[in-house]
Amino acid sequence: MTLLTTVFAAVICTVIWYKGAPKSEMKVGVLCWMYWGASLMWLVDGIFEYAELHAEYFTPAPTDMLNDFYLGLSVVALGLVIWLIILLVKDPKGVIKAALFRKKN
Template identity: 45%
Template sequence: MTLLLTVFAAVISTIVWYKKENRKEYALSALLYMFWGASLMWLIDAIVSFAKEGAAFFAPQEGATIEETVINQQNFFYNQMNDIYLGLAVIALALIIWVVIVLIKDPKHLYRKPKEQE
């Protein structure tokens, strides 16, 4: 789920980067690098996990009894929710870092006066 969330964020930020004319002023490329880098990281993680676990990577394990099966399915659901929270936290962190970068660059000169051109 983290992979899916970061890929969506990367695609959306790529579309915004492509449409904006002043992309350099707002450091949109930094946002792209963060989202595509996270997507690549989780893609490699998913490939390695699938190589180790096989098809069990995508489904909860079946238990010896019905109770164990239900517990495994609940654990699978909770793990998916944890992945969603992790993906959202990574997106939020990347956006916070990007906002700090934009505030430092100050493209609209709200915090410091522009350098006078000679």
């Protein structure tokens, strides 16, 4: 469920990035890399788990599934927070700078 949640986040971010490309004013690319990196790593985790549990891997207990989904959402939220910090620090649109400095007449 964590893998699935991250893959969906990665796909959505990639579509948003592609729509805005080649301009990257919102730095959505950062989110794409982060979510795809995590998705690949969780895919490996999933393969190892499948090798251990076989078909049982696809029929998790509802509580496990809910907990994994909760974890997936938390991971997506953490990714968004990291992206927001990078966006505000890099400030590609100069919004923060404009808020801090006022032009002299």
